[in-house]
Amino acid sequence: MKKVKIIAGISWAIFCLILILILFPGLNSFSGSVSKLPFMKLNPRYTGGEIANQVIQERCTLDIRKPVFNGFLKERTSGFVQLDWHGTIPEMIKDSIDYDHDGNMDFCILVDRKNSKTVLDPISKKVKGVVISTPTSYGWAVRIGLLK
Amino acid sequence: MDNTLKVAGMRKSFGKSLLFTLPMFLITFMFMTGGKPNFSDPASGLAMLTAFLLVNVLYFFMHYTGKTDRYRAVLFIIFALSLSYTLIHNMLEVRKSMSFSQADILECKIPFCHLVIPMMILPAAFTKSIIFPGSIISGFANISSMVVLWLVATLVLGRGFCSWGCFYGGWDDGFSRIRKRPVIKKISELWKWMPFAVLLMVVLSAALTMMPTYCSWICPFKAVTEFERVTSVESATKAGIFLSLFGGLVVALPVMTKKRTQCSFLCPLGAINSLSNKITPFTVKIDKDACNECFKCVGVCPLYALTTDDIKAGKVSLFCSKCGKCVDACSRNAIHYGIRGIPSGTMKNFSRNLFLFVSFLFMAIFSSGSIINTFHGLLKLIF
Ligand code: SF4
Numbered sequence A: 001m002k003k004v005k006i007i008a009g010i011s012w013a014i015f016c017l018i019l020i021l022i023l024f025p026g027l028n029s030f031s032g033s034v035s036k037l038p039f040m041k042l043n044p045r046y047t048g049g050e051i052a053n054q055v056i057q058e059r060c061t062l063d064i065r066k067p068v069f070n071g072f073l074k075e076r077t078s079g080f081v082q083l084d085w086h087g088t089i090p091e092m093i094k095d096s097i098d099y100d101h102d103g104n105m106d107f108c109i110l111v112d113r114k115n116s117k118t119v120l121d122p123i124s125k126k127v128k129g130v131v132i133s134t135p136t137s138y139g140w141a142v143r144i145g146l147l148k
Numbered sequence B: 001m002d003n004t005l006k007v008a009g010m011r012k013s014f015g016k017s018l019l020f021t022l023p024m025f026l027i028t029f030m031f032m033t034g035g036k037p038n039f040s041d042p043a044s045g046l047a048m049l050t051a052f053l054l055v056n057v058l059y060f061f062m063h064y065t066g067k068t069d070r071y072r073a074v075l076f077i078i079f080a081l082s083l084s085y086t087l088i089h090n091m092l093e094v095r096k097s098m099s100f101s102q103a104d105i106l107e108c109k110i111p112f113c114h115l116v117i118p119m120m121i122l123p124a125a126f127t128k129s130i131i132f133p134g135s136i137i138s139g140f141a142n143i144s145s146m147v148v149l150w151l152v153a154t155l156v157l158g159r160g161f162c163s164w165g166c167f168y169g170g171w172d173d174g175f176s177r178i179r180k181r182p183v184i185k186k187i188s189e190l191w192k193w194m195p196f197a198v199l200l201m202v203v204l205s206a207a208l209t210m211m212p213t214y215c216s217w218i219c220p221f222k223a224v225t226e227f228e229r230v231t232s233v234e235s236a237t238k239a240g241i242f243l244s245l246f247g248g249l250v251v252a253l254p255v256m257t258k259k260r261t262q263c264s265f266l267c268p269l270g271a272i273n274s275l276s277n278k279i280t281p282f283t284v285k286i287d288k289d290a291c292n293e294c295f296k297c298v299g300v301c302p303l304y305a306l307t308t309d310d311i312k313a314g315k316v317s318l319f320c321s322k323c324g325k326c327v328d329a330c331s332r333n334a335i336h337y338g339i340r341g342i343p344s345g346t347m348k349n350f351s352r353n354l355f356l357f358v359s360f361l362f363m364a365i366f367s368s369g370s371i372i373n374t375f376h377g378l379l380k381l382i383f
């Protein structure tokens, strides 16, 4: 029994040695495999959610993303909708948004990029306020807080 | 057996030490140069050569002197400093600031670090998604590669990760070595269970809020890496917490106690790593026949991993990070590196050689990128 334990211990140690030897040369391929695991995708709370609607404007495009209400075990009662403008964006952004596609406008948004001022005019009672309004590498992004 | 003879048992002759260093020399050479050293940019070439020599000289001395912790700590501390330098340098170059903006979060550009891992587990299991604004596979410190590195290191080294792999541990390890003698000698042993409480708290709060709460609110190392730009009362409070915890647990207490207090009393990943000590092949063992119960090892352990009771029972606790400080302190070679399954007191040299090769190789390669980058930055500053 003692001998078996010694052999098992040494084999485990040698296996670990091999693991360390192949870890760095194989890191890209191991990481690639890990990245394909079903849970290896960013939560919509971080990505902003999938793009639900794209509005092509004069010189820029507005992406309206799917509202995000993700919670741990169930959906939350409050969440947000993210809007992204990219392309050649005017100094003053002004848009009316129907985020739930019910045919009625839910809010109007005005972004004064020069003064970093964002004004929200809620039309629907589900619209709570501006969570984030910020310049990004691609243009401008806004998150509007929502109630379910 | 005579004490001196026992210590001499871990030392090797000059030639034998060179022979033991040769595999490390060849492997690190291949990794750092890709097999073709390039001196077309003298600063890069010199930085690479310095880093290469540094790791190999340290490894050689581990064999030649028979001491482990002394040389391990040099690389471990340089790793921590150089990683912070690399991160900050990267942030300043890309963002012109050490803080990240809301846009960086929105665009998922935050570098991922292993301390987030405990908080990822429940949301990954229940929502099949990752709650961190980083990149899954591309770019610097992406989530997939950090998960792979940590998983393998934890499986192989267990809590040894905290003395041979973690790029933060070197900070409190470094500060714990500043004074010769501790000012605060006694801290209740119970505090060492605190990381398990922190672990439970952050795992639950992260799942409930779907936010990496430890990173957002607690992590002391934000002070030396990157943090949210101070634009509100909330972000100012967070910055205050990061700085106070860094000042208290990473600087002041380690200086006063000569212990790694952040790693011992706060880090939730340290708690997980301690549990993984149960499965790793490499351990620290006590040779009861050789031990005269002088308890020198108990006093030097920086992680409160050894008590007099542990010594009497002949077992090192699960908090051990395999740093080797107790091993170096023992003049009778009674506490030593071992391999699971091999009885304590036997095959000491074989176990130490194998453990040192595995753990040092991991640290040398993992740290090489940021160390070369830092040396390169310093050389550019000087010349
Ligand atoms: S306890 Fe935490 S910070 Fe300290 S070395 Fe371990 S993982 Fe790193």
Ligand code: SF4
Residues within 6 Å of the ligand: B284, B300, B301, B302, B303, B304, B305, B306, B316, B319, B320, B321, B322, B323, B324, B325, B326, B327
């Ligand atoms: S028991 Fe020894 S090897 Fe383990 S952490 Fe303490 S000093 Fe380091």
